[in-house]
Structures are given as C-alpha cells and as structure tokens.
Amino acid sequence: GAVVSQHPSWVICKSGTSVKIECRSLDFQATTMFWYRQFPKQSLMLMATSNEGSKATYEQGVEKDKFLINHASLTLSTLTVTSAHPEDSSFYICSARDSLGSSPLHFGNGTRLTVT
Amino acid sequence: AQTVTQSQPEMSVQEAETVTLSCTYDTSESDYYLFWYKQPPSRQMILVIRQEAYKQQNATENRFSVNFQKAAKSFSLKISDSQLGDAAMYFCAYRFPYGGATNKLIFGTGTLLAVQP
Numbered sequence: 005g006a007v008v009s010q011h012p013s014w015v016i017c018k019s020g021t022s023v024k025i026e027c028r029s030l031d032f033q034a035t036t037m038f039w040y041r042q043f044p045k046q047s048l049m050l051m052a053t054s055n056e057g058s059k060a061t062y063e064q065g066v067e068k069d070k071f072l073i074n075h076a077s078l079t080l081s082t083l084t085v086t087s088a089h090p091e092d093s094s095f096y097i098c099s100a101r102d103s104l105g106s107s108p109l110h111f112g113n114g115t116r117l118t119v120t
Numbered sequence: 121a122q123t124v125t126q127s128q129p130e131m132s133v134q135e136a137e138t139v140t141l142s143c144t145y146d147t148s149e150s151d152y153y154l155f156w157y158k159q160p161p162s163r164q165m166i167l168v169i170r171q172e173a174y175k176q177q178n179a180t181e182n183r184f185s186v187n188f189q190k191a192a193k194s195f196s197l198k199i200s201d202s203q204l205g206d207a208a209m210y211f212c213a214y215r216f217p218y219g220g221a222t223n224k225l226i227f228g229t230g231t232l233l234a235v236q237p
Contacts (some may be wrong), residue, residue: 038224042163047211047227093162103222108155109215109225111165 006032007028008100010112017088017119025083025115027098034100038109039071042095051096054081088119121145124214126228133202134236140198141197141211141231149173152186153215155225156197160208168210171195172217199233207235 005028017023027037035056040048052073053061060073070092072084081100085092093118099109123146133139145154156168171179171188178186183203187196199206212228 047229050224053224108167108170114163
C-alpha cells in the first residue's frame with residue numbers, strides 16, 4: 005500500500021532556532037500534501053495544504069511566515085518552523101494523496117516537536 | 121463551512137461486546153466522503169472505514185461497520201466483538217470528493233475508546 009514517510013519522528017530544539025520536517029511519499033506521486041497539528045488529547049487541525057510547484061494554502065489563523073511550507077517535487081513536502089518558541093511544541097502530521105480522486109489520504113507517522 | 125461533531129469524548133466497552141461511536145456532520149454538498157480513523161497511542165493515523173455519500177449501502181470492514189444516514193447527516197461506527205487492540209482515539213472525518221485543496225480532511229474532536237478485559 006501507499007506509504008508516507010515523515011522525518012524526524014521527534015526533535016528537540018532551542019527557542020529561537022528553526023526546525024525542518026520532511027514528508028515523503030515513497031511509492032506514489034503526491035501533487036497535494038496536507039500538514040496537520042495535534043495538541044495532546046485533541047483533534048488534528050489542518051494547518052496548510054501543500055501543492056507541488058506552487059505556494060501553499062494556509063488555514064485561517066496559521067502564520068505563513070512562521071510555518072514555511074515547500075513542495076518542490078511530487079514526492080517531497082517540507083514544513084519549517086521558524087524561530088520556534090515553546091508554544092510551537094506539538095505533534096505535526098503530514099498526509100498525502102495520489103492522483104486518484106477516490107483514494108484515501110495516507111498519513112505519515114508524525115513528528116513530535118519540543119521547543120525548550 | 122463543513123463541520124464534524126463527535127459528542128462522545130470517551131467511551132468504554134467490555135471485550136467481545138459491541139460499541140457504537142457517534143458522528144454528525146454539517147455540509148451543503150451532496151457528494152462527499154466520510155471516514156473513520158483510528159489513532160492508537162503510537163499516534164499513527166489508521167484508516168478504519170470509508171463511505172461514499174452517493175452509496176446507499178453502509179460500508180463494512182470485518183468487525184467494523186457504519187450506519188450512514190445521509191438525510192440526518194449522521195455517520196456512526198459500530199465495532200463488534202471488541203478487542204483490546206481496538207482501544208484508541210477514533211476520529212470521524214469529512215472530505216470533499218474533488219482534487220486539490222478541497223480534498224482536505226476535516227476531523228471531529230475524537231472519541232477515546234477504552235476496552236475492558
């Protein structure tokens with residue numbers, strides 16, 4: 005089945021630094037990838053939609069300058085948390101879909117970010 | 121805007137028994153997809169079952185089945201013969217059928233299911 009690889013699975017960084025999270029579709033081409041954020045015991049909140057070769061579409065309330073998304077190829081999207089602060093600590097999950105309209109989304113394993 | 125509501129924050133079921141998780145949604149669309157995802161402690165999102173809105177027949181996947189009531193905008197999940205491995209957070213989700221940005225999933229708030237041995 006379709007596999008989405010997300011890396012790293014966990015990361016600890018100091019306040020003020022930036023961290024990059026990668027999301028790769030391993031066996032299919034993903035023209036669209038989605039980035040979600042999940043706080044403990046809460047639901048997944050969509051942050052942005054990443055479109056290959058174009059600018060990402062951000063959900064209302066998400067700072068595009070803080071959460072930089074790049075989708076440079078059909079198999080890779082990256083989320084960079086810039087100038088991270090402790091309140092950015094969260095679980096980030098990416099998902100991707102292949103070209104078939106009826107296919108479900110495939111999720112990465114998530115990245116736990118801790119900002120100290 | 122589309123919304124998904126799960127009114128049961130937590131549920132508990134005895135092993136081998138049956139449990140039903142509720143989900144309602146709001147949309148003005150006539151064609152869409154509905155999903156149930158399971159998130160165990162590993163936090164990996166696992167697709168449990170899906171339903172296309174144009175299909176009248178309720179979807180089933182082994183011990184998992186749904187009761188899809190389109191007019192009532194209700195989409196409940198029934199787990200039969202519950203197993204310890206079914207313990208997880210369950211999310212109901214809504215998705216447009218079209219491609220691109222509108223293909224995003226909108227999740228409910230989740231129901232934490234505990235399975236008692």
